[in-house]
Amino acid sequence: MPRIPYADLDRVHPKVRAVYDALPVKINLFRMLAHAERNYRPLLELGGTILARQELSSRLREYAILLVAQLSRARYEWVQHVPIALGTGATQEQVDAIEREELTADCFDEEERAILEFTLQVVRDVRPSDEILETVRKRLSDRELVELTLAIGFYMTMARLMETTGVDVDAPAGDQMVKRLDEVKLPLD
Secondary structure (H helix, E strand, O other), rough: OOOOOOOOOOOOOHHHHHHHHOOOOOOHHHHHOOOOOHHHHHHHHHHHHHHHHHOOOOHHHHHHHHHHHHHHHHHHHHHHHHHHHHHHHHHHHHHHHHHOOOOOOOOOHHHHHHHHHHHHHHHHHHOOOHHHHHHHHHOHHHHHHHHHHHHHHHHHHHHHHHHHHHOOOOOOOHHHHHHHHHOOOOEEE
């Protein structure tokens, strides 16, 4: 049961309702986000862009999102993103290692370990060390590095929103959502 009620979709601004109705998957997070009427569409667009339109490898992005979920103890985020991660090529062994916070496990290569350490430092310390930043810069373009940082920050925000409001955990829908993002045409303001 949520800590605050979900937005009443029959009472939200018609533009918010139109955006909600256009979504290919209706999950509790989207109902909770509807409280933030002016932020609703921009948040969904940013999330969609992170999931479907970044140059950053989707597999590396999902490692970072899963680690954010684990470090934030955000069960909703974890449940939604495990199938997405597996769909991008992550293995169950890697997912399990992230859940145990074993970021240097043998199932990860050097690049993956660097991405996980970078994510850990961004979540924990905000500013990653010069050493890990340089290690990641050797593997990612500046664009990918900024996209990774945006993904980490966005999912930190979502984790905090879900945990603060107590969004009920839905069955995993994220993989279906990612596959259908290009179909989504959110109504214009």
